[in-house]
Amino acid sequence: MPDPGSQSRPAQKRLTVLSGPSGVGKSTVVAHLRRVNPDVWLSVSVTTRKPRPGEEDGVQYHFVTDEEFDRLVAQGQLLEWAQFAGNRYGTLRRPVEERLRDGVPVLLEIDLQGARQVRESMPEALHVFLAPPSWEELVRRLTGRGTESEEVIQRRLDVARIELAAEKEFDTTLVNTSVRDVCDELLALITAPKV
Ligand code: ADP
Ligand code: 5GP
Secondary structure, eight states: OOOTTTTTSOOOOOEEEEEOOTTSSHHHHHHHHHHHOTTSEEOOEEESSOOOTTOOBTTTEEEOOHHHHHHHHHTTOEEEEEEETTEEEEEEHHHHHHHHHTTOOEEEEOOHHHHHHHHHHOTTOEEEEEEOSOHHHHHHHHHHTOOSOHHHHHHHHHHHHHHHHTGGGSSEEEEOSOHHHHHHHHHHHHHSOOO
């Protein structure tokens, strides 16, 4: 017997936005999530930032020039974009829309300004804020990563104060004490039936 409700039920689809201050552990959590659940599709952003050691074009980001970024903006190819601590970052519109149309859960790891744009253009998205256990721990992580100069770290910490103050704009907060726990909690949110 076919399930009588199945015809009218929309395909499961959920757009989740993960945001939080630089150094809180967003990339670490997302990388772990991709390993344990490859069914969640992570959007690969474009950025004008230079790759860090170990970063590969097309994996963590599509690394582009300023001119290429200008062109993507002019052609309307970005779902959202923002300037962050001296570089530009944006989400490619088409792959996100295609995955959502196919019912695939989509995860965007973007900054506060981008999250606000997505809230406007796609109000059905779930917004998750990743918070540090404390300010001191955030400073420790950002400094300990060892990928940025003192000046860039300072700039990112200035932005972090603004981002932390915006926590209440989000639907829910996860505190990144343990990467594994946060990942489980995030996965539960991503795959939860939509209410
Ligand atoms: P973001 O992507 O938010 O800027 P990263 O994922 O690069 O942050 O993490 C910043 C640093 O913090 C990295 O050195 C990472 O290994 C470390 N880190 C991430 N999550 C945790 C955690 N739960 N406990 C301790 N260190 C963490
Ligand atoms: P990082 O340089 O540390 O990789 O990223 C810096 C900030 O840019 C982080 O807060 C990250 O979430 C954000 N970011 C990454 N990709 C995008 C994007 O496509 N759009 C926006 N708005 N922010 C992004």
